[in-house]
Amino acid sequence: MTQALPATARPPRKDLIKAFVASLSGTSLEWYDFAAYSVASALVFGQLFFPSHDPLSGTLLAFSTYAVGYVSRPLGGFVFGRLGDVLGRKQVLVITLLVTGISTVFIGLLPTHDQVGALxxxxxxxxxxxxxxxxxxxxxGAVLLSSEFGSEKHRGFWASAAQIGPPAGNLMANGVLAVLAATLTQEQFMSWGWRVAFLLSAVLVLFGMWIRVKLEETPVFKELQEKGEQAGAPVREVFTREPRALVSAILSRVGPDVLYALFTVFVLTYATQQLDMPKSWAVTGVMLGSTLQLVLMPLAGALSDRIGRRKIYAVGAIGAGVWPFIFFPMVQGGSATLLVVGVIVGLVWHALMYGPQAAFVSEQFSPALRSTGSSLAYTLAGVVGGALAPLLFTSLFAYFGTWVAPAAYLVATCVVTLIGLALGRRDAQ
Incomplete structure (x- = not known):
């Protein structure tokens, strides 16, 4: 049978909606911070913090710091995932929001290489x-916050709240940076304009904190507490008691991460440096694609409740593996329209995987280990997927001199995702 939530009286619908909003708003704000860095690494950081006579070299170094944000994720997954199973989902989510937000504000205050050198x-x-x-x-924690307030029959839809965060945050970050770039001169934008996007995080974090502090703990965790069934050593227990679930969840996440890096990060560099297109064209594609994802992700989650997680997820993975072989040839002529359409379609394939992903990953684990297992899967997959993707895309293209190499790399990661889906619980939707 499907791994069920503990039997408990369902909370009022208003509490479920509050949990959905808290999950969505929090992840959106945190991904705004993360996406602002990703865009800036492609457009600004190479020149300001890693000066070089070779623009590609500066971009590679900027992407190296982009990867750091993924490599450090397992630490957050280990620490906060464990605390989510021991102390509760809500407390952990307040802390993570503060950690990310404060870090982002300080990035906006950093002195550049011209001011303090390598420091x-x-x-x-x-x-x-x-x-x-x-x-x-x-x-x-964000996934469980919304899914554990809802019923099993609609878990795919409610859990998708956390999944909407990345495109929403990406949309906000690209939108803010696009407005700044359009209203300021190049000199003003490079001097201080880019900092505004990071400093705005302070306002956004206060809003997110206000929502999360007022939220109740999930009914599932409350019941675990009442029965004394919390895991004593959740990290160890995940590795010893549920290793197949962990492997399945990790592998299923690799392809979506790599695809997302291709169409939100690498495409910015490829369009500007290889195709000699204005950076605004690629940014427009990312923004429109992210806007469409706000609808497609919960829709994909809802469809997975009806016809199965694997089916929707697998369609997205197969489409993602095929699309680069259509996308790169069609943008070689320098058409703005084709570039924008190509990016949007790439993000549609991502939405089909990412929408049901939260439910698929979380339902692989037992309730007492769900926070730890989901967090470990998310962060460990990020290291082998999203962390290296922009760097590998750029390196492969620079070495082989053709888009075929990056496209082949994406195909390999989509195959890995399909293997992960096959390893998942057969009784899970």
Whole structure:
């Protein structure tokens, strides 16, 4: 049978909606912080913190600090995932929001290489590391916050609240940076304009804190507390009692992370440096695609409640593996329209995987280990997937001189995702 939530009286619908909003708003704010860095690493940081006569070299170094945000995620997953199963989902989510938000504000205050030399780059890496720790602890708790207030029949839809966070945050970050770039001169944007996007995080964090502090603990965790069934050593128990679930959840996440890096990060560099297109064109595609994802992700989650997680997820993985072989040839002519459409379609395939992902991953684990297992899967997959993807895309293209190499890399990761889906619980939807 499907791994069920503990039997408990369902909370009023208003509490479920509050949990959905808290999960959505919190992850959106944290991913705004993360996405602002991702965009800035492609457009700004290479020049300000890693000066080089070779633009590609500066971009590679900027992407290296982008990877730090993923490498640090397992620490957040280990620490906060465990605390989510021991102390509760709500308390952990307040802490992770503060960690990520404060780190982002400090990035906006950093001195550049021209001002303090290499110290600026060192501080940037440290703050990026802290961002990753906060994000690593956020996802598992946010998923459970919404899904554990709802019924099993609609878990795919309610759990998708946390999944909407990345495109929503990405949309906000790209929108803010696009407005700044459009209203300021290049000199003003490079001098101080980019900092505004990071400093705005202070306002957003206060809003997120207000919502989360007022929220109740999930009914599932309350019942675990009442029965004294909390895990004593959740990290060890996940590895010893539910290793197949962990492997399945990790592998299922690799393809979506790599695809997302291709169409939200690497495409910015490829369009500007290889195709000599204005950066605004690629940013427009990312923004429109992210807007569409706000609808597609909960829709994909809802469809997975009806026809199965694996089916929806697998369609997205297969489409993702095929699409680069259509996308790259069609944008070679320098058409703005084709570039925008290509990015949007790429993000549609991502939505089909990402929408049901939260429910698929969380339902692999027993309730007492669900926060730890989900967080570990999310963060460990991020290291082998999203962390290396922008760097590998850029390196592969630079070495082989053709888009075929990055496309082949994406295909390999989509195959890994399909293997993860096959290993998942057969009784899970």
């Amino acid at each position: 600026g780059a060192v501080l940037l890496v440290v703050l990026r590391f802290a961002q990753g720790v906060g994000i690593g602890g956020e996802w598992g």
